[in-house]
Amino acid sequence: MPRSCRPSRRPIPRRRPSQSRSAVRSWSRRAEGIRAASLTVRFEPFKNPNGLGATVGFYVRKSLKAGPFRFNLSKSGVGVSVGVPGFRVGTGPRGNYVRTGRHGVYYGSSTHQRVSKVPGSVESAGRTFDPNEVVLDDVTGATTVELQPTGGDDVVDQLNAAARSFTWGWLTLIVAVALGAATLPWGVIVWVAAVPLCWWVFLSDGARKKVIIFYEVDDASALWFARLVEQWAWLSDSQKMWRTVAAGAVSTPHQHKRNAGASALVERIAAAATDTGPPHLVTNVAVPSLIAGKMSLHFLPDRVLLREGKSYTDISYRFLDVHGATTRFIENPGSVPRDTEQIGETWQYVNKNGGPDRRFSNNRRLPVVQYGELTITSRHGLSWVIQVSRADAARAISGPVRSVPLSEVA
Numbered sequence: 516m517p518r519s520c521r522p523s524r525r526p527i528p529r530r531r532p533s534q535s536r537s538a539v540r541s542w543s544r545r546a547e548g549i550r551a552a553s554l555t556v557r558f559e560p561f562k563n564p565n566g567l568g569a570t571v572g573f574y575v576r577k578s579l580k581a582g583p584f585r586f587n588l589s590k591s592g593v594g595v596s597v598g599v600p601g602f603r604v605g606t607g608p609r610g611n612y613v614r615t616g617r618h619g620v621y622y623g624s625s626t627h628q629r630v631s632k633v634p635g636s637v638e639s640a641g642r643t644f645d646p647n648e649v650v651l652d653d654v655t656g657a658t659t660v661e662l663q664p665t666g667g668d669d670v671v672d673q674l675n676a677a678a679r680s681f682t683w684g685w686l687t688l689i690v691a692v693a694l695g696a697a698t699l700p701w702g703v704i705v706w707v708a709a710v711p712l713c714w715w716v717f718l719s720d721g722a723r724k725k726v727i728i729f730y731e732v733d734d735a736s737a738l739w740f741a742r743l744v745e746q747w748a749w750l751s752d753s754q755k756m757w758r759t760v761a762a763g764a765v766s767t768p769h770q771h772k773r774n775a776g777a778s779a780l781v782e783r784i785a786a787a788a789t790d791t792g793p794p795h796l797v798t799n800v801a802v803p804s805l806i807a808g809k810m811s812l813h814f815l816p817d818r819v820l821l822r823e824g825k826s827y828t829d830i831s832y833r834f835l836d837v838h839g840a841t842t843r844f845i846e847n848p849g850s851v852p853r854d855t856e857q858i859g860e861t862w863q864y865v866n867k868n869g870g871p872d873r874r875f876s877n878n879r880r881l882p883v884v885q886y887g888e889l890t891i892t893s894r895h896g897l898s899w900v901i902q903v904s905r906a907d908a909a910r911a912i913s914g915p916v917r918s919v920p921l922s923e924v925a
Contacts, residue, residue, distance in 0.1 A: 665895075730798060730817075775863055
């Protein structure tokens with residue numbers, strides 16, 4: 516019988532603490548592109564602001580907002596204005612600007628006022644059965660702290676600073692409420708005066724926790740990224756996704772019999788695919804993303820961002836190795852997703868020949884299904900193994916990612 520990655524009750528994993536699940540909205544595929552299920556954000560064709568390049572379908576907005584600040588891209592650069600509708604004050608270029616095309620990647624930042632150019636079939640079983648001392652090893656790869664950024668700019672530094680910035684809004688509100696309560700009846704005046712102050716501090720907190728990046732994607736990069744965004748619906752429309760965080764081989768005949776004939780056990784956490792990007796980044800393009808617990812991968816036109824909690828790093832597409840395949844998996848009864856094909860069945864306890872072990876009266880039949888398996892690794896230590904309920908989804912995504920025009924990315 517082929518090899519198996521399946522669940523176990525209580526293995527002995529050597530892994531980092533498990534991450535929490537995060538619920539993520541899915542995105543639906545439409546004839547004109549991909550659009551969000553929410554009414555607030557939608558994909559629509561958008562002409563590059565400076566008149567260069569073709570009209571493509573992965574731009575999501577023409578201006579970006581962070582706190583009280585609104586950023587706009589024009590021929591003269593990135594402009595910022597602040598204020599309320601009807602009364603806004605503008606200043607010179609601000610934010611980050613990235614242009615990709617046949618001449619490589621150009622990066623502009625208001626922080627340093629500079630522009631830099633970067634040369635251009637396995638059967639698995641999950642955790643449900645007696646592991647019988649099957650040891651599971653961590654397979655999540657290096658952390659964001661261990662992975663050094665490979666980009667040629669300071670975007671990662673900006674994201675880390677934004678993620679770790681202190682939130683002053685709630686502290687200001689607590690101080691204002693306490694001060695007003697201590698000085699009643701004059702405290703009412705303190706509370707009234709504190710309303711605009713707290714409002715402004717909360718807006719400023721929001722601005723400090725956001726990094727603005729305007730992308731202008733031309734030439735082969737535009738065609739490649741548009742295809743990636745379009746194909747991402749294979750993942751986002753799948754009913755279930757998981758990330759494998761620990762795995763161990765079934766090595767003895769006794770373990771093999773007690774674990775439905777599986778050749779390996781795995782531990783998985785729920786995963787999701789979305790186009791919203793990381794929480795600290797505001798950009799004008801769709802950001803195909805994979806989210807599993809506190810970790811996430813975000814595919815930008817010029818790099819892949821890796822987030823773990825409040826820590827960021829990036830990896831160039833040059834160093835990315837992506838493979839799509841199908842895998843046979845032994846599932847729990849009643850847990851087969853609707854978009855998954857069941858290709859066979861086995862028993863919880865099996866004989867040497869794969870048949871049911873008649874010594875067990877509670878020997879359940881278990882479905883054998885076919886999942887897609889997307890493997891994303893790098894020589895620097897990145898390691899993501901994603902299972903998808905749609906068997907063809909992994910290959911549909913790995914092809915576009917591998918076809919990135921390396922001469923036009925960092």
